[in-house]
Amino acid sequence: MAGHSQFKNIMHKKGKADAARSKLFSKLAREITVSAKLGLPDPAMNPRLRAAVLAARAENMPKDNIERAIKKASGSDAENYDEIRYEGYAPGGVALIVEALTDNRNRTASDVRSLFTKSGGSLAETGAVSFMFDRVGLVGYDAKVGDADTVLEAAIEAGADDVVSSEDGHEIYTAQDSLAEVAKALEATFGEARMAKLVWRPQNAVAVDDEAGEKILKLVDALDGHDDVQTVYGNFELSDALVAKLSGD
Known part of the structure; x- marks a missing residue:
């Protein structure tokens, strides 16, 4: 899973910053709450919730935060989030899939479309790239x-x-x-x-030149930084030289 794995390895250094970690915890908590609301509030009996809790633990999210997010699902003040998948093309013609949890479909769609457009990419219809x-x-x-x-x-x-x-x-x-x-x-x-x-x-990784690679990563980083976006997947493969440059090697 070249594109996604490289993005995870390279770009998440920013996760060490307090502001980024706070945003990450917020996204993890949202997934936990939604998972608990859709099924049982017990990770042992709810595979999606268990996966969400595992993801939170992997990022060293405090146990109290995790438990609070689970309890929130059964509370009267629990927000209702819609799961939405966006598909589009990044610079270099590579495909991106963006998964989001949102309480305002119009806002999120507008924001995601704007991020694609500003990067030189384009948002496409659902199904346009997921077949890849x-x-x-x-x-x-x-x-x-x-x-x-x-x-x-x-x-x-x-x-x-x-x-x-x-x-x-x-x-x-x-x-x-x-x-x-x-x-x-x-x-x-x-x-x-x-x-x-x-x-x-x-299914296949698309090799991109370094100029396109930097633009793609900038778009993926911008998408990942949006509060409603949970995960970004891509079918791109960066050159070893760009990976080394971004890794500081």
């Missing part, structure tokens, strides 16, 4: 849980479809209907995962 991605389950583990062969063997045994291992960790992909079952089997072997959720995985 597969909706799959993703279970993520840190590299320290085992070497690539050990994780691959366990993933096959658990019923997973694919594993991508690197120094940053292990990404284990499953059919979306098998996510909960595979995640449970892997947890028995390696312990709690750092993530277990449904994602959009690009």
